[in-house]
Amino acid sequence: QHQESDLKSLHQAFMQRLNERGVPEVDLHLHELIDDYAGMSVHERKVFQLEHAEKVVKAAVRYKVPRLVLIHGVGTRALKDGLRIMLSRYQNIRCEDASFRLYGYGATELFIRIN
Numbered sequence: 001q002h003q004e005s006d007l008k009s010l011h012q013a014f015m016q017r018l019n020e021r022g023v024p025e026v027d028l029h030l031h032e033l034i035d036d037y038a039g040m041s042v043h044e045r046k047v048f049q050l051e052h053a054e055k056v057v058k059a060a061v062r063y064k065v066p067r068l069v070l071i072h073g074v075g076t077r078a079l080k081d082g083l084r085i086m087l088s089r090y091q092n093i094r095c096e097d098a099s100f101r102l103y104g105y106g107a108t109e110l111f112i113r114i115n
Contacts, residue, residue, distance in 0.1 A: 011060070023067045024067075025068070027071040028073075049072075049082075053070055061092070066112055069103070069107050092115065094111045095109065095111070096109055
């Protein structure tokens with residue numbers, strides 16, 4: 001029950017932020033997710049971002065969201081690469097670089113096959 005309410009809250013939150021194409025977007029930059037991360041190591045920060053992203057993806061699948069943009073920034077590509085590895089475990093999700101015009105190289109768009 002707790003997990004279901006978490007997924008519902010996440011879904012409601014990301015459905016409030018739509019890009020100009022009406023696609024929900026989630027910003028994975030740490031300052032968007034947590035107030036104070038100064039005491040976290042680089043590894044802990046990445047794990048936190050990936051865990052949050054996985055919860056978002058689970059919410060999108062659960063609530064039948066067909067498209068979703070994850071904003072990860074460019075940086076060292078560590079977060080983007082981690083996301084792509086995590087997303088490869090979902091057979092019903094295809095991902096590609098999101099609109100360069102909207103996000104530069106810093107976002108991935110998910111296409112979720114709804115069963």
